[in-house]
Amino acid sequence: MPKSQIPVLKQNRPKGNTSRKIVIILLLLFIALLAVLFFRSSVxxxxxxxxxxxxxxxxxxxxxxxxxxxxxxxxxxxxxxxxxxxxxxxxxxxxxxxxxxxxxxxxxxxxFPTVAYELDSSGVLKAILSNGTSLNVPPTIGVAVEKPILTQWKPDDPLKAKLSEKLAQIPNELTTDISEIIPTPTPSFPDQIRMYTKSQFEVITTVSLLTDKVEYLNQVIETERPGKITMLEADTYVPFIPDNPEDGAEPGASQ
Incomplete structure (x- = not known):
């Protein structure tokens, strides 16, 4: 009697991987739908x-x-x-x-902070910022009275930008008395300037020397009568009114 063969049982394939892929696909579709809705919303x-x-x-x-x-x-x-x-x-x-x-x-x-002001050719007041930029002063903000006025400067003068940088480096209390700054270049000192102070001093110096000489300037202003201060290679001070008016000799300069 022939032997009967036992049929081979089919092995059940795991369904876990397939289900996981379906879940991932659905999740990605859900996220994409949310993204579309989000970017279309006002939020x-x-x-x-x-x-x-x-x-x-x-x-x-x-x-x-x-x-x-x-x-x-x-x-x-x-x-x-x-x-x-x-x-x-x-x-x-x-x-x-x-x-x-x-x-x-x-x-x-x-x-950039305001370091000075100037009047342009049409009489409009402009603020000079520390980087040399010149801008109209809005009528709503007013003018800081402790800042100097730049006069007789050409709009494209490169020294004006350098002067602005120097003024920005000086503490406000050391520039409060300066009322006006005028360019007065010479062959020896092409960056020479003349300054006038509220305390009635006339000051000759240069843009490049200003930060180094400003301490001396304030010492003279605080201790001496109005006069002319020169701060170039040497520092000198001469009062406008001599100590002995009856003496016609030139007053001695202090250093």
Whole structure:
């Protein structure tokens, strides 16, 4: 009697991998759907842009330069890109951008400090910033009386920018008495300037020597009568009214 063969039982294939793949695909589709819905919703868009710290630069100018608009995608522009755009404005020194979800962007601007003022050819008062930039003074902010006035300077004079940098390096208390600064270049001293003070002194010095000589200037102003102070290679002081008016001799210079 022939032997009967036992049929081979089919092995059950594991279904775990297939189920896991289906779950992953569904999850990815769900995430993609949420992303589409999010970026189409108002929550993903800029709802408010606040700009603070600007004095000479208008808010509208800063907003236009930033490239931001209400209704734009909140994540469409990085803070670094906005900072780089705003720093191309000459008056702007530093910028910080704080993106607060949902929808609010806070921009804080710091401009270069004001070191002096000048009247242009049409009589308009302009502020001179520490980087040499000249800007109209908005009528709403007024004028800092402790800052000097630059007169007789050409608009494109490169010494004006250097003078602005030097004034920015000097503490305010040392420049408060300076009322006017005029360029008086000579062959020996091409960057020579003449300054007048509120305490009625006349001062001759150079842009390059100003920061080194300002201490001497204030010592003379605090201790001597009004006169002429020369601060070049040597420092001298001569009073306008001699000690002995009846004596016609030239008064001696102090150093």
């Amino acid at each position: 993903s868009r800029i709802s408010a842009i606040e700009i603070t710290g600007n004095v000479y630069t208008t808010t509208s100018e800063l907003l236009e330069k930033s490239g931001l608009k209400k209704g734009d995608q909140f994540f469409g522009t990085s803070a670094a890109e906005v900072i780089e755009r705003l720093k191309t404005i000459k008056a702007v020194s530093t910028v910080t951008v704080d993106k607060q979800f949902p929808g609010t962007i806070l921009i804080t601007v710091k401009e």
